[in-house]
Amino acid sequence: MSVPAAGGGPDGPDVASPDDVGDGPAGTGGKPSGLRNPAAAVRGLGAGTLIIEAVVLLLAIQPIRxxxxxxxxxxxxxxxxxxVWAVVVSGLMKRSWAWHAGTVLQVCLLLSGFLHWSLGALGVIxxxxxxxxxxxRRTILG
Known part of the structure; x- marks a missing residue:
């Protein structure tokens, strides 16, 4: 009989198996995400996306000119x-309306393509x- 390695079972390190975790996201009975705090992970994804967008927008001004x-x-x-809108919304990702504000931001960036084509390209990206x-977000939180 072999002894499992320290900190894990016969399959390796401590990893939550589907049997150990609840019914999945939002009690849907689906596959669990495996995240300790799925809501915080999704908020971090949204906030990180908006911060990167803000930095790219500010860095794009001078090359365009x-x-x-x-x-x-x-x-x-x-x-x-x-x-600035992207930075503010990234800080408010705990609010339920912040995801909608982020979507409106993307539409406004697409419309700014009428000012310069490169802004439209950034809007598409x-x-x-x-x-x-x-x-x-929809996949993880249900």
């Missing part, structure tokens, strides 16, 4: 406002990223 972009002062103000984050 230098590479012949006709981004006016109003256009720069719109980009800065969108970046981050809308796809946000769509994936909401898909993960």
């Amino acid at each position: 230098l590479m012949g972009g006709q981004l006016s002062g109003a256009g720069v103000a719109v980009v800065v406002a969108l970046a 981050f809308a796809a990223t946000w769509g994936y984050a909401t898909y993960v």
Whole structure:
């Protein structure tokens, strides 16, 4: 008879098996996520996505202006406002409406493509990223 390694069973380290965990996300009887705090993990995913978006938006201003972009002062103000909006919403991810505010932010970024095509391209990229984050949220939380 062999003795299991310290800190684990015969299958290796302590990992929650489907038999050890409850009914899955939100009591749906589905496959468990294996996360200790799924809601916090999903909030972190949403907040991280928005923070990265804010940084990319702020870093995009100067290259757009230098590479012949006709981004006016109003256009720069719109980009800065969108970046600030992303940071504020990322800090409010505990609120139930924050995910909807993030979706509206993505729509506004897509519409800013009328100011400059590269902002529209960023809007497509981050809308796809946000769509994936909401898909993960729906999958994990039910």
